[in-house]
Amino acid sequence: MIRSAPSSSSVDDRLPASRIPAAERRELILDAATNVFGELGYAGATTDQVAKAAGISQPYVVRMFGSKENLFVEVMERTGDRILEVFRAAMADTDDPRPVSARIGAAYVDLIEDRGIMLSLMQGFMLGSDPRIGPVARAGFMRIYKALRDEGGFEPVQIREFLAEGMLINTLLATGITESLDEDADAIELLTCTFGDKLALVRDGLAGNPALISSKA
Amino acid sequence: MIRSAPSSSSVDDRLPASRIPAAERRELILDAATNVFGELGYAGATTDQVAKAAGISQPYVVRMFGSKENLFVEVMERTGDRILEVFRAAMADTDDPRPVSARIGAAYVDLIEDRGIMLSLMQGFMLGSDPRIGPVARAGFMRIYKALRDEGGFEPVQIREFLAEGMLINTLLATGITESLDEDADAIELLTCTFGDKLALVRDGLAGNPALISSKA
DNA sequence: TCAAGAGGTAATCGGATGATTACAAGATGG
DNA sequence: CCATCTTGTAATCATCCGATTACCTCTTGA
Numbered sequence: 316m317i318r319s320a321p322s323s324s325s326v327d328d329r330l331p332a333s334r335i336p337a338a339e340r341r342e343l344i345l346d347a348a349t350n351v352f353g354e355l356g357y358a359g360a361t362t363d364q365v366a367k368a369a370g371i372s373q374p375y376v377v378r379m380f381g382s383k384e385n386l387f388v389e390v391m392e393r394t395g396d397r398i399l400e401v402f403r404a405a406m407a408d409t410d411d412p413r414p415v416s417a418r419i420g421a422a423y424v425d426l427i428e429d430r431g432i433m434l435s436l437m438q439g440f441m442l443g444s445d446p447r448i449g450p451v452a453r454a455g456f457m458r459i460y461k462a463l464r465d466e467g468g469f470e471p472v473q474i475r476e477f478l479a480e481g482m483l484i485n486t487l488l489a490t491g492i493t494e495s496l497d498e499d500a501d502a503i504e505l506l507t508c509t510f511g512d513k514l515a516l517v518r519d520g521l522a523g524n525p526a527l528i529s530s531k532a
Numbered sequence: 533m534i535r536s537a538p539s540s541s542s543v544d545d546r547l548p549a550s551r552i553p554a555a556e557r558r559e560l561i562l563d564a565a566t567n568v569f570g571e572l573g574y575a576g577a578t579t580d581q582v583a584k585a586a587g588i589s590q591p592y593v594v595r596m597f598g599s600k601e602n603l604f605v606e607v608m609e610r611t612g613d614r615i616l617e618v619f620r621a622a623m624a625d626t627d628d629p630r631p632v633s634a635r636i637g638a639a640y641v642d643l644i645e646d647r648g649i650m651l652s653l654m655q656g657f658m659l660g661s662d663p664r665i666g667p668v669a670r671a672g673f674m675r676i677y678k679a680l681r682d683e684g685g686f687e688p689v690q691i692r693e694f695l696a697e698g699m700l701i702n703t704l705l706a707t708g709i710t711e712s713l714d715e716d717a718d719a720i721e722l723l724t725c726t727f728g729d730k731l732a733l734v735r736d737g738l739a740g741n742p743a744l745i746s747s748k749a
Numbered sequence: 750t751c752a753a754g755a756g757g758t759a760a761t762c763g764g765a766t767g768a769t770t771a772c773a774a775g776a777t778g779g
Numbered sequence: 780c781c782a783t784c785t786t787g788t789a790a791t792c793a794t795c796c797g798a799t800t801a802c803c804t805c806t807t808g809a
Contacts, residue, residue: 337785479699486657490666557757
């Protein structure tokens with residue numbers, strides 16, 4: 316989060332952001348929005364929080380995407396793309412000697428290291444009753460289902476079990492149980508049972524992702 | 533949703549709500565809030581929507597609970613209580629010849645007939661980063677885990693599988709895939725695989741629960 | 750019968766927030 | 780070198796929404 320070139324050492328921190336191509340800025344905003352929406356939800360997040368996380372001003376966020384709603388929809392479609400990308404890579408990786416199911420499971424855990432991706436998608440899933448976001452959320456979910464079935468060669472039951480475990484993982488992540496487990500033996504038991512030997516990795520992934528959002532302010 | 537005594541047949545629908553004891557009104561508000569928060573999420577719902585769903589004025593909602601936040605916390609604790617209640621009843625029902633696991637699974641599906649209960653709790657799970665709601669959400673989740681383990685005699689792995697399937701069901705419910713499945717063969721496949729012969733029951737449960745919330749207005 | 754309390758609302762306020770407008774400053778090409 | 784496009788901001792607007800205030804109307808019991 317480096318703030319352009321700090322000309323003098325103090326005075327005013329609020330110099331204009333460094334000029335970079337719009338396409339590139341767009342990606343930065345989408346990255347920031349993915350994290351902010353993932354933590355706070357669509358309605359709970361503000362465009363100003365996204366802007367600050369991206370290091371630019373609030374009006375720029377709105378102008379680039381037209382509206383907060385458009386931004387969220389793009390975030391959802393983008394996270395859906397990325398997840399499918401990772402799954403497809405895992406399914407195609409025939410060098411890995413493990414069965415496809417194990418490869419995809421590992422891919423899922425890898426995805427979790429970036430909290431925002433799973434959480435922002437999950438936040439979208441919770442908005443089914445929204446007339447604009449709902450259809451996108453449903454399409455995003457079914458798209459993943461279809462890919463696993465048609466490209467992974469899984470039976471519906473296998474996919475259901477896989478998705479179920481994924482939704483549990485997402486929920487545990489969203490509640491923050493993965494972070495507050497100090498001294499709570501029960502939580503550790505559940506998390507160990509869910510993540511197995513990958514638990515440390517999950518926690519490290521989170522630790523490496525410092526609090527981008529200071530809760531509310 | 534009967535509006536007190538409709539004195540004359542038209543004129544003004546907005547007579548003051550019927551006078552009932554505060555304790556009773558409280559339950560009505562909590563019921564309404566459970567549905568509204570379940571559909572729209574905490575940040576996405578307004579106290580006015582809750583008030584209208586409960587048939588009273590917005591200031592009354594705020595005054596009875598002190599704040600929107602307090603109301604949501606009460607909704608979460610109440611839904612947690614109800615779910616535990618139903619699970620405990622299922623675990624204790626030794627007349628039912630099925631194994632405990634099957635009884636609890638059936639209990640879960642029964643719970644779903646009231647969309648609001650599962651959805652409002654789920655909406656709470658998504659707010660782990662909120663300083664007030666987060667702890668309540670985590671405690672609520674772990675409370676269910678502990679009850680299943682200590683009172684149901686399950687192994688952690690069984691509980692994880694059960695919870696995972698529950699989170700998938702909640703997510704499918706939240707996206708609205710359970711309602712939009714007309715003509716989408718893939719969605720029907722996934723839902724059939726998830727709910728089995730209970731699918732019709734789930735859909736009927738939803739159909740019997742008419743759109744309490746008109747999307748946004 | 751008439752305080753006093755309980756149940757309930759209308760009106761309104763103030764802060765938050767998405768959006769708009771107008772403008773500034775760096776790039777770019779002819 | 781200067782017109783024009785691109786990248787960006789400050790200021791401000793309009794609206795929504797949670798909360799507060801002041802008030803009204805029933806009920807109750809001494």
